[in-house]
Amino acid sequence: MVKVLAKLALWRTILPASPAGALKQTASAQRWKHMSDAYDYFKAHAIAATQRARALPCGRDKQKQRVVARVYHLLAREAAFAPNVHHLNEFRAAQRLERQVDSRSQELA
Numbered sequence: 001m002v003k004v005l006a007k008l009a010l011w012r013t014i015l016p017a018s019p020a021g022a023l024k025q026t027a028s029a030q031r032w033k034h035m036s037d038a039y040d041y042f043k044a045h046a047i048a049a050t051q052r053a054r055a056l057p058c059g060r061d062k063q064k065q066r067v068v069a070r071v072y073h074l075l076a077r078e079a080a081f082a083p084n085v086h087h088l089n090e091f092r093a094a095q096r097l098e099r100q101v102d103s104r105s106q107e108l109a
Contacts, residue, residue: 042076061101068098
């Protein structure tokens with residue numbers, strides 16, 4: 001009887017008794033780490049810019065937004081190898097282009 005209870009206790013530690021327990025366990029764990037370096041920062045910008053480009057209608061603004069996303073992605077890849085402050089000029093240029101696209105899309109709307 002003790003062996004059966006021990007096996008049951010072991011099974012409960014591997015799998016929770018209810019699905020709600022599983023949700024509580026996974027919900028408490030952090031899925032994404034905090035932005036700690038330039039790679040995370042540029043990657044977040046690249047993902048956001050790609051999503052904005054997907055939302056735009058076909059045309060010049062969509063092409064510009066895709067270029068912005070590509071620049072952010074390249075900056076993230078370069079920042080993954082070594083930290084470098086020289087990427088800030090490219091980052092600022094990409095931000096200016098992104099603001100230009102946003103202002104044009106707001107004028108058209």
